[in-house]
Amino acid sequence: MSTYIFSPALAAALILAVGMGFWRFACTELYPMMVADGALTLSSGSFVATANYLGYLLGALLVTSSSAKMAPMLCRVAMLGTALCLGAMAMDAGLWFVICVRLLAGVISAVAMAASSAWLMQITAAQSAGHTAS
Numbered sequence: 001m002s003t004y005i006f007s008p009a010l011a012a013a014l015i016l017a018v019g020m021g022f023w024r025f026a027c028t029e030l031y032p033m034m035v036a037d038g039a040l041t042l043s044s045g046s047f048v049a050t051a052n053y054l055g056y057l058l059g060a061l062l063v064t065s066s067s068a069k070m071a072p073m074l075c076r077v078a079m080l081g082t083a084l085c086l087g088a089m090a091m092d093a094g095l096w097f098v099i100c101v102r103l104l105a106g107v108i109s110a111v112a113m114a115a116s117s118a119w120l121m122q123i124t125a126a127q128s129a130g131h132t133a134s
Helices: 003-036 042-064 068-088 095-128
Strands: none
Touching: 003 042, 003 068, 003 095, 042 095, 068 095
């Protein structure tokens, strides 16, 4: 495998790791602490999880309605959005705030997954055709 092809694959993998992996591990670890601190109950935690899954659906629908040429920009937006949402989770602003952040995080995770895949496919197709893409 060419180093030139490996670099975009590594970049796409990092986008997936940040866009999806950080949330998986951060929220899995935060949930028991939030319950122990009284910030969430089992019931409210279920609403938070539902909002996140709804966000995945909305994000997937958003990406399917966008142009493939938007994939690089969507990857950058997903990385920035992930950082902002992770920072927002540090705020103690109540249940509805957490629900909204997790909904947005779900959208961002789905965008990261779909856009990084589309972007990588564009890069490899362009390289196979002898062109370069950004």
